[in-house]
Amino acid sequence: MQMRGAAVALAIILGGGMLASVAVAGEHPQKPSKEKKESQKKAEPAGAGAEKLPPGADNDVIDYRIAEMLAGWQMGDTSIMHGVYADDVSVVSGAYEPPIIGWTNFLATYQKLRARITSAQKERKNTYTVVRGNLAWSSYQWEFHGEVDGAPAAWRGQTTLVLEKRAGKWMIVHDHTSVVADASAPRKSGD
DSSP: HHHHHHHHHHHHTTTTTTTTTOOOOTTTOOOOOOHHHHHHHHHTTTTTGGGGSSOSSHHHHHHHHHHHHHHHHHHHHHHHHHHHHHEEEEOOSSSSSSEEESHHHHHHHHHHHHHTTEEEEEEEEEEEEEEEEEEEEEEEEEEEEEETTTTEEEEEEEEEEEEEETTTTEEEEEEEEEEEEOOOOOOOOOO
């Protein structure tokens, strides 16, 4: 039962689509060097994040925003994550519990559970995005391998994000993540 609890806790963390290593369509997003990141912080006025988005089709920009959020998690930089998550975000985890409503509540849950992970690697694959005006949804599968509560852990799952274009910037307004049960392991009666 303890492993089930760890899986549920991880599902909450992964509900934010958070991971330590991201693979998008076979490519790893490049992270800016620490020096470049520091110089950007100094040179850019607050709220300049929208100007940093790459030009291109909305699907490409949304993919970039997802990778940006995931990189923020990898670096432990919640300000980057908050730049992608809306203040009024709702998050549905793999646990049977009410949705987490609002960035502040999500942040508290994330920080508590992220502290339990000492190493993590997660691959995002099979991303599918649909854009309808100022709304979009993006679904993808993921595989997680890491250490949770000092023990090796591995899970697979899927996430669907709903994004809304606000003031010209795509923001995650809803995040729903599910952990997929391993069908290869036979279940014992009573489980």
